[in-house]
Amino acid sequence: MEIIHSFFTAWGGLAIAILGGAIAAALCCAGSARGCGTAGEAGTGLLSEDPSQFGKVMIIQVIPGTQGLYGFVIWFVVIAKLALLGGSPLQPTIEQGLQLACACLPMAIAGGISAPAQGRVAAGTVNLLAKKPNDWFKGIMLCAVVEFYAILGLLASFLMISSINIG
């Protein structure tokens, strides 16, 4: 018990903080991969009929990819805060580590769930592009509506992380 306690007080804060950043990056990237997958699947269907639409299909496919980027941003902010990449990381207390990990949650959850949802809208946009090529941009705008909530998640996480002091 003593050993566990001393271990956690010595190293636990840093690990928990890293766990938070890792979850944000992992869930967001996984969600984005699913979203891009759905959109890309619909895209190949259209391309098999009309390969000249490749440029637009690619734009549509990368739209659900932004959540992964946002998750990566949060991960980066966390490890920059911990000075992890410099080789001599800071040693946050367990409380601070937990605070950082909790602050990562809005991004992790909002990103991981919104990306597949956005992927479905993007797949619908591919259909729109196939049937009404002139109106495809309206589909993009519908995708942007889903994007907004990932942005809010990013902001919530970012503002919390940047106001936590580690010393």
Added chain:
Amino acid sequence: MAIVKMKRLRLLAIRDQRDELLRELMLLGCVEVSEPPTDGTDETFARLTAADGSELLRSRANQTTLMNAVKLLDRYAPAKSKLMQPPPETTLQVLLDDSGLQEDLELAEKIHSLDERIRRISADESREHLFIESLSPWRDLALPLECKGTQTAAAILGAVPAATDTAALDAAAASVTDMAQLFTVSEDKEQKYLLLVCRKEERDDVLSALRPLNFSTASVGDNCTGTAKENIAAAGERIAQMEEEKKSIEAQIAAEAGHRDELKLRIDTYSTVIARAEAASRLMCTDSTFYCEGWVPEEDEKRLTETLSKYACAWETEEVEREDEAAPIKLKNNPVTRPFTMVTEMYNLPSYNGIDPNPWLMPTFSLFFGIMFADLGYGLILLIGGLLLKFKFKAKGGLGYMGGMAIPVGISCMIFGLITGTFFGDIIPQVQGFFTGVDPDSVKIFSLIDPLKDPMTVLIICLGIGVVHLLLGVAISGYMQIRDGHPMDALWDSGSIFLLFIGIALMALKVTPIVLIISIVVLIYAQGRGAASIGGKIGSGLYGLYSVVTGWFGDILSYSRLMALMLAGTVVAKVFNSLGAMTGNIVAFIVIFLLGHALNIGLNLIGTFVHTSRLEYLEFFGKWYREGGRKFQPLAINTKYYNIAKN
């Protein structure tokens, strides 16, 4: 800056002059020819005949032929197009000159028939490929395909599933007769291909013995002579020939690429022919006269009079009521506000008794876009892009509108970039830190407010801007009610809201709560004044108060997205900058900078456009906008490929 006043036009003219007159009207470009009143109730109209629509159909078909020909040319001889070129110019005479149309049509037909030949050859080619595929298992069979046996022996080709054991087959054949032999010719993943030789009279017995083992006879190369190998080689030669022929036809099509611009010009010429034919199909005719109904903007009436007086015709124009829903909508704007028609049209045009929203959209749309996209560098890119689109590439249509919008919007982004001290995020401190080694956070940049350090202030400012925006909408709504002769409604509906906000302001400044209390009473009365009984008035008044308060609460909070998108863009930009600086390598820094900011700009442009539009459509238009107008579509010259040179 307003909805143009329309007049209804009725015109009677000589039928022989129809085409000439329509041509003149098209050059004027200010008359919309509307559908004739043919509901059958008016006997006089019932006796007239609608114009013959066959020319319209023919012209459309011809234009499609030309368009397809251009597409084919683009496929076989891709044009070397420079990115973003202004469209070529032509003169009216050239555009409207239809003397060469027939020749160009014939050229288009020729390109079509060449393409048709290529397609037929391709079909033949794939048939040959199938033939080769069907023969390839028998490639090693030295027996000519037409040989079905000798006088006494039968040679039968067949196949079994690949998993079948050949020993079992041999055993099955041997159980019937010892005068049968199976040879394996080849095998692939699915099947084994076999040659069965047996005596003719035992043929059926052997086959029925083999059938339980899934032996099926194969008919290979019917009507072929020679071995499979020879046939495959011959087919290969035929394919090579076809390829040759296809290439020569493709070269023939590509040789016509020099006529591409001419064909494009003719497509535009046909657009004008179709426009006239469409107008003509809406005319009502007798043997010698025709009748035309339509709309003309009041401001163009004089020009129309000048033109019409040259012809033997009778016409009248009639003023229309503001409430007339049939009147089409033409928005008149100056060059600064005109591009925002795109935003208006994406929602819905105003109704004829509504108000042109463009003058209000221009400042508010730019303001919101600027707040959300606040960055000096990003704004500069938008501004340059807008200027290039408008003045260098002379873009038309949607792209032209975007260019026009990008100029005020870009300036607004630059202003807010200065206020928040962002230039490509925090690239200035990062670069300074990169070269001098100082901590980028310690570098001071001029800014009035840092949104990342003080988001609360930004939020409150954004919500305040929202209140002003919404109250502007209420004011416009009040103005419309006064204009339409309902000043009391304006006072109760709009005035009560203003009183409420004055009350809230006085309360917040700790001056007096009385105005707020009065305003709430006034609001309850205003909301409930439509009900019949006293109880109804109180009930619907209270309910109205509740919905006003919750509605306004939601509407105002919605403006928090201004802050959210502003911060999001900055955060992502900053992360890319520090990622780049962290590499410690100048090349990597530049690459990450370029890629990261390109991505950030692309994402944020779409997001910002959507959310700016949303604030305008849902919050602002919801307070006052009367929509539902039909776009004024005059008979005019609309070209796709060419711009018309002025004189």
